[in-house]
């Protein structure tokens with residue numbers, strides 16, 4: 001094995017190799033570049049968070065309060081980043097977080113992301129609010145691993161239909177997002193009166209669904225499009241759900257289930273009690289409750305509560321390979337990367353997403369090796385100190 005991570009090698013030896021010319025390898029720079037490329041509305045939707053965006057900032061600050069303590073002379077010549085999470089083998093403990101409405105970033109949207117993910121083997125978690133149908137995205141990804149993220153609608157028959165379609169299309173695990181039964185107070189979108197769904201973006205899974213179509217009087221055409229969008233708004237989220245309702249999901253989904261949006265250790269314990277297989281410690285990138293705890297700060301207590309019983313995953317604030325290492329050291333089995341790949345999509349389509357994933361993977365591998373570690377499961381609190 002070369003002493004350089006493969007992607008690093010490729011960049012140095014072949015000029016930019018497969019990297020997208022002009023795209024920086026410091027992924028924290030992508031947001032600024034995407035701002036110049038996107039419309040003010042699309043950029044505001046993706047980059048924006050809830051309220052004063054204090055929690056979005058806190059998510060990043062929490063990473064900066066932990067520092068890695070590298071160890072030396074440990075023979076790190078053979079490295080293996082692969083893990084298995086919820087029955088899915090992946091080359092690194094990184095998944096692509098569910099992001100809805102991706103066609104506002106690039107016309108190929110989720111299709112391009114599925115192709116890029118397939119090229120790396122990292123699983124994509126497809127949003128219910130995707131701009132392409134789950135069947136089309138599955139086809140674009142070929143045999144690559146894929147999970148399905150459910151926005152649990154009010155209409156139970158529609159939920160069952162989504163789950164059946166996801167199973168048939170080869171999505172192996174279910175992610176149920178609990179923190180977004182309604183969109184939060186998001187000033188950037190409010191100030192521009194911008195909601196993609198009202199323009200018919202991000203509703204492909206609904207419009208293509210037989211149960212949804214029955215509810216709006218048949219296939220959606222120009223004649224009933226407004227009614228369909230109104231019906232989408234009426235059925236999108238269900239604020240009356242409780243922990244007891246998880247039985248319904250267990251009955252209609254026979255694969256692994258992870259609950260996304262857990263921040264409190266008692267909620268993680270309830271997830272175990274309800275027979276769930278995992279939780280994703282996430283505050284939706286600060287897009288829901290402004291003033292909420294930084295997701296990284298919520299992680300250790302959840303790991304303490306349930307980490308030996310179910311898989312604890314993490315998202316909100318991951319921007320670099322070092323961030324991934326810190327979340328793993330605090331007990332996450334894997335992380336979900338979100339905005340960085342959205343910006344990669346905006347800047348370079350499929351190649352832009354591939355660039356982001358390969359940079360993140362290479363940086364993670366180098367961070368581990370240079371810290372004296374060869375596998376993700378060797379990371380624990382010994383590797384960190386408070387800044």
Ligand SMILES: Cc1cc2nc3c(=O)[nH]c(=O)nc-3n(C[C@H](O)[C@H](O)[C@H](O)COP(=O)(O)O)c2cc1C
Nearest residue numbers: 046097098099100127177284285316317318338339
């Ligand atoms: C534009 C955008 C759309 C999103 N759409 C969804 C979605 O459809 N379903 C979901 O569970 N989470 C969604 N999320 C949240 C992400 O999955 C993830 O939790 C969050 O972005 C993590 O924060 P970070 O991007 O700051 O790392 C979305 C996030 C963004 C930025």
Ligand SMILES: O=C(O)C(=O)c1ccccc1
Nearest residue numbers: 100101129180202284287
């Ligand atoms: O914008 C979001 O954060 C989000 O999760 C969402 C919700 C509904 C549809 C699309 C995305």
